[in-house]
Amino acid sequence: MLWVKAFHIVFVASWFAGLFYLPRIFVNLAMVAPGSVAERERLLLMARKLLRFTTLLSVPAIALGLWLWLGYGIGKGPGNGWLHAKLAVVLLVVGYHHACAVLLRRLASNADQHSHRWFRWFNEVPVLLLLVAVVLVVVKPF
Template identity: 75%
Template sequence: MLWVKALHIVFVASWFAGLFYLPRIYVNLAMVPPGSVAERERLLLMARKLYRFMTLLAVPAVALGLWLWLGFGIGRGPGNGWLHAKLLVVLLLIAYHAWCGRLLVQFLRGEPGRSHVWFRWFNEAPVLMLLASVVLVVVKPF
C-alpha cells in the first residue's frame, strides 16, 4: 500500500504543477498584443503540450487514489466524512482540468473572451483546492 500511496502523491503533485502553470500561460496569452503571431503561437504550443502532459499525469493520480480507496479501504467506516469531502475536491479538480481544456480550445480558435485579470484569478483555484485536499487528508476534520 505504501508504494501506491507514494506514487499517488508523486502523480498528484505533478498534476498540480501543470494546474498551477497552464492558467499562467493563459494570462500571458490574454496579454499578447494583436499582431504578435510568433509569441501567440509559441504560447499556444506550450499550452497544448502542457495540457496533454497534465492529462497523462491526472489519469494515474486519480486511478491510484481510487486504488487506495477501493482496494485498500482507506476512508471506509464511520468517522470518515473527510473522504467524501476530498472526493468532492477531486471532482472539482477534474472539472477545473476540463475547463482548462475548453479554454485552450477557445485560445486555439482565437476567442480568448476573458481578460488577463480574470485568468489571474482563475489561476488561484487550484491553490485553494490543494489546500482543502491536504487539510482533509492530514487533519481529517470530520
C-alpha cells in the same frame, strides 16, 4: 500500500504543478499584443503540450487514489467523512482541468475574450483546491 501512496502523492503533486502553470500561460496569451503571431503560436504550443502532460498525470493519480480507496479500504467505515469531502474536491479539480481544456480551445480559436486579470484570478483556483484537499487528508476534520 506505501508504494501506492507514494506514487499517488507524486502524480497528484505533478498534476497540480501543471494546473498551476497552465493558467499562467493563459495570462500570457491574454497579454499578447495583436499581430504577435509567433509569440501567440509559441504560447499555444506550450499550453497544448502542458495540457496533454497534465492529462496523462491525472490518470495515474486518480487510478492510484481509487486503488487506495477500493483496494485497501482507506476511508471506509464510520468517521471517514473526510474522504467523501476529498472526493468532492477531486471532482472539482477534474472540472477545473476540463475548464482549462475548454479555455485553451477557445483561446486557440480567438473566441475567448477574458482579460489577463480574469485569468490571474482563475489561476488561483487550484491553489485553493489543493489547500482544501491537504487539510482534509491531514486533519481529517469529519
